[in-house]
Amino acid sequence: MEPTAAVIIIGDEILKGQTVDTNSHFLSRQLYKLGVRLCCISVIQDDVDQITEEVRRLASKYTWIFTTGGIGPTHDDITYRGVAKAFGERLVLNTEIVEVLKKVYPTAHNQMDPEVNPVLRMAQIPESGVLNYLKSEGEGALDGFIDNFPVVSVFNVYIFPGIPAYFQFAFKKLKHIFANRGTRFYSVQLYLQLSEVEVAPVLNEAVRLFNGKVLFGSYPCTESGFYFTKITMESKVYVEVLEAKAFLQRNFAPESIIRFLPSSVSNAVTNVYQMVESSLVDRLSLVVKKAVKVLETCFQKYTLSQLFLNFNGGKDCTVLLHLVHAVMQKHFPNKNSDVKLLTLYIRPDDPFPEVEAFIEESVQRYNLELKIIPGSIKTALEKLLAEKPALRAGLMGTRRTDPYSEKLNTFQMTDNDWPQVMRVSPLLDWDYQDVWLFLQEMSVSYCSLYDVGYTSLGGRSNTAPNPALLFQTNDGKEAYKPAYLLGDGASERSGRC
Structure with missing residues (x-):
């Protein structure tokens, strides 16, 4: 069965327009290359009950669930708690993470109560949490990112940091976990100097002919002087997208097709x-x-x-x-x-x-x-x-x-x-x-x-x-x-x- 995924973007700052969500865009591109289809992007508040509800709703529907945000040391970092509640688990202080934190935060030594010591909030995870340490190949350490800090997963839910640089760094280190080696998505594009209204009759016929084999997308463009409509074709079988593209090329006037961007x-x-x-x-x-x-x-x-x-x-x-x-x-x-x-x-x-x-x-x-x-x-x-x-x-x-x-x-x-x-x-x-x-x-x-x-x-x-x-x-x-x-x-x- 084809693997699927959903991402839960957690943060009041996203919903208020104070911060732009770039994590979902990055993740969708990465998963596509790995042969995993991202089916759902959910943006929710820093609220334990909302996190719990979304994790419960999505974890049973998709192969992988990714959360971003809410795992720092402050009052609104409540993602671990929401995920734990979704699976009916309690939070426990993970000693391995504590040892990692001690190397960076001297105050982690002083008080071992997470309610008193905010640093240890980052070590309080769901009891069945698994620690996924970042592979050392490729990029080295990232400035400001706690060296060797693991990404916690609970069943099929992977809990990532929300800061885009940290999220991208951590995902790249762990993407081998999610690679679907049995699937590759083949995608080609056709750029046309035609409006979507002009494109529609031929495109609708292509959709009918290649139903179940090729997924088509049509996207108008107002910014480019080179083309007015982009048509995308996607399939897991290479020859099928080529057949679809050839059909469109035969049915649009040659002068309307832009062959280079x-x-x-x-x-x-x-x-x-x-x-x-x-x-x-x-x-x-x-x-x-x-x-x-x-x-x-x-x-x-x-x-x-x-x-x-x-x-x-x-x-x-x-x-x-x-x-x-x-x-x-x-x-x-x-x-x-x-x-x-x-x-x-x-x-x-x-x-x-x-x-x-x-x-x-x-x-x-x-x-x-x-x-x-x-x-x-x-x-x-x-x-x-x-x-x-x-x-x-x-x-x-x-x-x-x-x-x-x-x-x-x-x-x-x-x-x-x-x-x-x-x-x-x-x-x-x-x-x-x-x-x-x-x-x-x-x-x-x-x-x-x-x-x-x-x-x-x-x-x-x-x-x-x-x-x-x-x-x-x-x-x-x-x-x-x-x-x-x-x-x-x-x-x-x-x-x-």
Whole structure:
């Protein structure tokens, strides 16, 4: 059964508007990534009876209950008492917590009566309370937070501090407890220059067709000049959200669909490293973690002036570009904006104009220095190294399924009869589905040819839409599904000759 959760935000200051609740927003995002659906957010007063009532009501309905606030030393810190009452228990002075408090508060030694010594109110917990000590991996101690102070749980109720910094710190340390390793929520978005009224007929038909398989959301936007409505699609089966998105794309005018939002680039480091630091062990997280580790090693071995990125506008090197950008922003946050990553485009004799336009757009988005050299790969490398002899390594979007790449290593010098440069290939172990899942999850813009059936890009003379994606429209015309709907990744080069 899918795990569910509820959070009880406790505090008069929230209800009076004196403090903004950020804990529920943080928790909802964290639980979603862990495969746990947050179903209820309750905000209540600092009142024992209200706490008792809410805990009783929710604890029997959901897998996990989280409370925030009300566990300090003052008169209104009554959460432990309310939880104890909910389960018909008494409060007891926990000696382990007392020992932790003694290291911080000398007054904890003076008087062992919690009614007299306010410090000990923090050690008076429900009698069946379990102490969940914070894992030491990741972040170290947090300023102002009592080192090694445990989070108390009573059955399925976890009692967290209310101060956002403390709450987030403690939850991150304990999130391994709540990770649902059997579930991942897949979510994609579609951004439209249409109002919700204009969107509704097609969206309603999609809801009918994908009933029970995909959850849809529709959200108007008045702040952005880029789009007017965002549609979200969510499922536990990846292909189902892709089918739903493809249905919507076929039924909205192409000019109404916005394929890129600037935030996908500006938020790259946050989004990529959230996946790297995630406790999830699904395939995408694993290949992203491995790719980022390769890139971090690369930037330790080589300076920016010794590196170039091979970029032809294809899906694989687009993934690599986004990852490289995230790692560079993470490790060189103060890099001068005038110092740009050199990007090599080896132009074929008959390039697609869509590819060339996408490359130019990418240069602007990611602040790149573009070098265009026509001809073969070998000739292009010779010319590049002759012009820039300081270059030592090239970042490649190669995967093992590419021709002659089965035995490549992530770091491997070019062959002896080639210009000598270290080939760095962070995506070697990625498959076709990994590439598209990453592009979708990170909202990364890609070349528009992929939306009309192309699955592997070369020049116009040797590239065609993949026949596996051919279908007939309702009016009997032939068309091609988008590349991300190709079920068999082994046939991705079927459109190449």
